[in-house]
Amino acid sequence: MTELLEEILEECARYTKEGKLADYIPELTKANPDDFGIFIISGDKRVSKAGDFTKEFTIQSVVKPILLLLALMDNGIECVKNHVGVEATGKPFDAINYSEQKLLSENINPMVNMGAIAMCTLIKGDTYLDKFNRLLELTRLLANNPDIEMDEEVYLSEKRTGNKNRALAYLLKTYGMIKDDVEDVLDCYFRACSIKVSCADLAKIGLTLASHGKSQFTGERIFPAKYAYYVNAILMNCGMYDGSGEFAVKVGVPAKSGVGGGIMAIVPTRMGIGIYSPALDSKGNSIAGIKALEMLSKKLYLSIF
Numbered sequence: 001m002t003e004l005l006e007e008i009l010e011e012c013a014r015y016t017k018e019g020k021l022a023d024y025i026p027e028l029t030k031a032n033p034d035d036f037g038i039f040i041i042s043g044d045k046r047v048s049k050a051g052d053f054t055k056e057f058t059i060q061s062v063v064k065p066i067l068l069l070l071a072l073m074d075n076g077i078e079c080v081k082n083h084v085g086v087e088a089t090g091k092p093f094d095a096i097n098y099s100e101q102k103l104l105s106e107n108i109n110p111m112v113n114m115g116a117i118a119m120c121t122l123i124k125g126d127t128y129l130d131k132f133n134r135l136l137e138l139t140r141l142l143a144n145n146p147d148i149e150m151d152e153e154v155y156l157s158e159k160r161t162g163n164k165n166r167a168l169a170y171l172l173k174t175y176g177m178i179k180d181d182v183e184d185v186l187d188c189y190f191r192a193c194s195i196k197v198s199c200a201d202l203a204k205i206g207l208t209l210a211s212h213g214k215s216q217f218t219g220e221r222i223f224p225a226k227y228a229y230y231v232n233a234i235l236m237n238c239g240m241y242d243g244s245g246e247f248a249v250k251v252g253v254p255a256k257s258g259v260g261g262g263i264m265a266i267v268p269t270r271m272g273i274g275i276y277s278p279a280l281d282s283k284g285n286s287i288a289g290i291k292a293l294e295m296l297s298k299k300l301y302l303s304i305f
């Protein structure tokens with residue numbers, strides 16, 4: 001298996017040259033575009049890894065399924081679904097997605113920025129820092145890694161420059177989808193995106209979702225299976241934004257990308273996969289990461305279809 005992964009990385013490395021680092025968050029331009037790593041963990045905890053799998057990077061949008069999980073754990077499916085819809089937008093992650101002068105909850109989903117910002121308000125906690133700390137704790141639990149922390153520099157960089165997200169959040173506020181102070185809500189969102197992870201962390205979080213909420217590391221049930229079905233289904237439809245259909249056809253498993261260069265893929269009942277390669281395609285997805293998953297899916301028959 002290690003040999004196969006090394007072969008895949010070697011074959012796909014050339015695609016990193018066709019991608020571009022995210023530069024709208026200045027701190028992310030410090031990444032090395034040549035970094036490329038993969039970590040796979042299967043249900044019986046067998047690990048396979050290759051390349052720069054120990055590198056740390058910020059989770060960015062890969063935190064959105066964790067945000068959704070916590071919102072579900074705190075409020076249940078009906079409440080979450082009433083606040084943030086489940087349909088693919090077919091638009092970029094930061095699109096201003098409303099029409100006819102009215103924003104409706106069914107126009108957004110938990111994987112686009114607007115949906116994720118709205119979900120921050122659903123998490124329980126006295127302050128937005130409390131809400132974030134609960135999210136960080138859940139991330140540690142899902143990854144079985146108590147050492148996961150936030151990257152202060154990336155957080156400050158995004159907080160300083162994240163005016164598009166501010167615009168999206170003010171739109172949510174205008175249409176009553178956020179009640180609290182916009183800057184407080186955004187602070188939680190920016191912190192969430194700045195959680196620092198490795199390929200191993202993403203693979204282990206993916207495995208916990210693939211195992212429908214039961215930790216393969218402690219035997220503990222972290223969340224009810226019905227929430228894994230909900231999150232994985234939304235990832236299948238919306239996890240790669242307006243590239244989700246193409247990804248479903250070529251790879252065929254639920255996955256989530258982030259502009260930090262990470263991809264978490266979930267092969268239900270079988271394995272979790274974490275990939276890191278920070279050069280992105282025009283949709284904000286890791287370009288070589290997607291190619292590697294395509295190859296891997298064909299070799300290991302991963303498609304759930």
Ligand code: DON
Pocket residue numbers: 059060061062093094113158165193257258259260283284285
């Ligand atoms: O809010 C943003 O724009 C970033 N913190 C996260 C966006 C992201 O990762 C999109 N994913 N591919």
